[in-house]
Amino acid sequence: QKEVEQDPGPLSVPEGAIVSLNCTYSNSAFQYFMWYRQYSRKGPELLMYTYSSGNKEDGRFTAQVDKSSKYISLFIRDSQPSDSATYLCAIFPPNDYKLSFGAGTTVTVRA
Amino acid sequence: NAGVTQTPKFRVLKTGQSMTLLCAQDMNHEYMYWYRQDPGMGLRLIHYSVGEGTTAKGEVPDGYNVSRLKKQNFLLGLESAAPSQTSVYFCASSYPGTALRGTEAFFGQGTRLTVV
Numbered sequence: 001q002k003e004v005e006q007d008p009g010p011l012s013v014p015e016g017a018i019v020s021l022n023c024t025y026s027n028s029a030f031q032y033f034m035w036y037r038q039y040s041r042k043g044p045e046l047l048m049y050t051y052s053s054g055n056k057e058d059g060r061f062t063a064q065v066d067k068s069s070k071y072i073s074l075f076i077r078d079s080q081p082s083d084s085a086t087y088l089c090a091i092f093p094p095n096d097y098k099l100s101f102g103a104g105t106t107v108t109v110r111a
Numbered sequence: 112n113a114g115v116t117q118t119p120k121f122r123v124l125k126t127g128q129s130m131t132l133l134c135a136q137d138m139n140h141e142y143m144y145w146y147r148q149d150p151g152m153g154l155r156l157i158h159y160s161v162g163e164g165t166t167a168k169g170e171v172p173d174g175y176n177v178s179r180l181k182k183q184n185f186l187l188g189l190e191s192a193a194p195s196q197t198s199v200y201f202c203a204s205s206y207p208g209t210a211l212r213g214t215e216a217f218f219g220q221g222t223r224l225t226v227v
Contacts, residue, residue, distance in 0.1 A: 008151045032213035043115075043201055043218030044154070051213070088153060092213045097142060097161050098169065099205075099216055103153035 003027060004091050006102025014110050019076035023089035023102045026070070033065050034090040035074045038104065044088055048074070079109045113137050117202050117219035124192040124226045132187040132222050134202030142205045143185040144169075144216065145177060147198040154201065160185055161207070192226045199223050 006023040013019055025033075031052050036044035048063045050056045050072075056063045064073040076083055088104040118133045134143065141162050146154040156169030158177040166177045174196060176188045185204075189196060200222045208214025 006153070008153075032208075034213070034215075041221070043203075043220050044216075045218070046215045049213060049215075092208055097167075097207075098144065098156055098159050099203075099214075100156075101146075101154040103151060 002102075003030075003093065003100040004089055004102045006089050006105060008103040009105040010108065011105055012108045012110060013079055015079060015081060017079050017109075019074075019079050019083070019107055019109070021074040021076075021087050021089075021105050021107070023072045024070055025072065025091055027093065028067065028070060029094050030091045031094065032092045033063070033072045034092070034099075035061075035063055036088045036090055036101070038086040038088060040085075044086075047087070076107075079107075081109045081111045084108050115202055115204055115217050115219040117200075117222050119222060120220065121223045122225070124189075124224065126192060126194060126226060128192050129188070129190050130192065130224075131189075132200055132202075132224075134185045134187070134204075134219060136183055136185075136202075136204040136217070138204060138217065139182070140204035140217075141182075141207050142214075143179065144203045144205075145175070145185065145187045146201045146203065147171065148201060148221075149198050157187065157200075192224075194226045197224060197226045 037047040038044040062075040089102040144159040145157040160179040163182040203216040
């Protein structure tokens with residue numbers, strides 16, 4: 001079982017819609033959760049991170065962690081065509097050195 | 112302010128040929144990683160290094176070797192390329208992280224490798 005699982009999509013939404021992306025993780029000891037954004041033919045870049053449970057907002061983006069169900073989510077409000085990208089969730093396991101990534105979900109926002 | 116630089120950006124190899132991918136970072140990061148990215152598979156870790164002179168296997172190490180002779184460089188070698196190694200390869204670097212503090216990985220632009 002992979003440490004973090006993500007539905008690869010793809011996901012296509014009209015401009016202005018709310019985008020909802022989800023991942024599940026396997027180990028309840030994980031405490032640090034990240035979302036990376038990757039534009040076509042580019043390397044991934046860190047978008048947001050959260051610790052433990054709860055929500056974190058950054059402009060139109062909200063990252064959410066539900067430790068009871070081992071579920072992490074990313075919401076994009078008022079989506080724009082410039083949000084079209086692949087979004088990857090990632091975890092940093094305790095007592096380890098390497099980031100583990102989900103499969104990534106490709107999002108297309110239609111103008 | 113280069114960040115993480117990968118060389119080359121594109122390469123076509125014939126089955127059985129060898130090549131080395133070079134990754135250089137100018138952020139003085141201790142940790143460096145090599146990932147491959149395939150459709151629907153996300154980023155899979157090939158090898159990583161937590162410091163100069165150290166390397167370790169990741170999730171998919173078979174068919175690859177690495178070396179970290181200098182802190183700023185991390186080399187990925189393919190001794191005998193196979194079509195299954197056709198992929199996009201990403202190098203990344205980060206400062207040491209913990210479960211509480213976490214860390215941020217900075218990625219290069221990727222190397223598109225095709226093995227025919």
